[in-house]
Structures are given as C-alpha cells and as structure tokens.
C-alpha cells in the first residue's frame with residue numbers, strides 16, 4: 063500500500079530524516095516508536111504532505127511521487143495524496159464551532175462533494191462505531207478528551223482514506239481516557255484498516271502492530287514484528303531505548 067524510498071527531510075540546515083525506507087502493506091498496522099526528537103512525527107507528516115520531503119520517493123496505491131530539492135509537487139499530486147490519507151492529531155484538531163456530527167460532515171460535503179443527507183448518514187454510522195451516537199449534537203468543549211479523539215478518528219474515517227495516520231493520538235489524554243481511544247484503534251486494525259501509528263504506548267504496539275519500526279536520529283534502526291523487536295531485539299540502540307521505558 064505504501065512504499066517509502068530513501069526519504070530525506072531537512073528544515074533549513076537541520077537534516078531530520080536521513081534516508082527512510084519503509085513499507086506498509088494493505089491492512090497492516092505499523093507502529094513507529096523512538097526517542098523524542100528522532101523524527102517520528104516529521105515522517106508521519108511527510109506521508110500526507112503536511113511536510114514536503116526534501117528528496118526520495120513515496121508510493122501510495124497508484125500514486126507515485128518523487129521529491130527533488132527545489133522542485134515543488136504539483137497541486138493535484140498533493141491533493142490526490144491527501145485524499146488517500148486520514149490524519150488523527152495528538153491535539154484532536156476538531157473544529158470548535160461545529161458539533162461532532164458537523165465535524166464529520168464538513169469534509170465529506172466540501173471536499174468529496176457528498177450530499178448533506180449522505181454525509182449525515184455516514185457521520186452517524188461512524189459516531190455509532192466509535193461509541194458516540196448519543197453525542198452527535200455536542201460541541202468539542204462539551205466532550206472529554208477521549209471522546210474528542212474518538213470524534214477525530216471518526217472524522218478521518220469519514221473521508222474513506224486508504225490509510226489512517228495517527229500522531230501520538232493518546233499523548234494529550236488523561237491516563238484513564240487512553241484505553242477508550244486505543245480500543246477504537248484496535249478495532250479498526252482488526253477490521254483491516256491500514257494504519258501508521260506514532261505512539262509511546264508499547265502495549266498497543268505489542269498487541270496490535272503487524273510491524274514495529276524503531277527510529278532514532280532520523281533513520282530506521284530496526285523493524286520487524288513486535289515479538290522480534292521487543293523480545294529478540296537486535297540493535298543496541300533499540301535495547302537502550304526499550305530498557306529506559308521499563
């Protein structure tokens with residue numbers, strides 16, 4: 063589904079991603095772990111072009127994008143990629159002046175051109191799926207952080223993306239609200255949604271990931287199935303990182 067080849071990203075003279083190669087198969091959940099500042103969020107943002115990679119290539123389904131310094135992507139290429147990817151942010155990023163239902167309808171109507179009736183039906187179905195059918199008419203400030211994040215996930219799903227990208231989706235939550243969000247994510251993974259998740263939740267990585275990718279200093283240091291990365295760790299840098307967590 064996704065193939066990343068030799069991806070680099072610099073911010074001015076700060077070289078952050080230093081040649082990332084990564085594959086995500088259809089229906090897979092890939093969890094990206096690594097120390098703070100290692101480039102995990104930057105990589106995720108490159109996947110939906112919230113950041114433009116400096117060089118390298120990115121394939122998503124039939125889309126093949128090559129990045130060359132000084133040569134911006136065409137607008138239609140950027141939009142095409144964005145349509146295929148749904149992003150779930152650490153800070154939810156819901157529209158504060160819209161109800162949960164309106165948050166889910168907005169993109170469907172304005173970007174995908176769906177009728178209001180169709181968008182509403184899809185929105186209600188997704189709110190039900192994330193356990194919030196009875197909160198459809200509430201505004202974000204009337205919802206708990208866990209509920210807001212579940213609306214965030216449903217909103218991303220409403221656009222029928224090929225891939226869902228999660229940027230530390232539970233980091234801003236009080237500990238007692240983390241579980242309800244991880245449960246929704248686990249359900250989506252089990253239903254075969256393709257997902258790339260940046261998280262510090264190692265239990266989620268162990269339980270749900272098909273592949274765990276450890277990034278440090280802007281390179282992939284180690285990757286493999288969770289039992290391999292956690293139980294039969296190959297690289298010293300990965301061992302040190304995991305030891306610090308336990």
Ligand code: ADP
Nearest residue numbers: 073076078096097098099100101102103104105
């Ligand atoms: P992680 O998600 O692993 O904590 P990030 O991808 O957020 O790491 O950040 C990696 C590095 O890139 C950090 O040093 C950060 O300061 C830098 N960085 C991220 N975004 C920008 C930006 N827009 N401009 C300059 N530096 C940035």
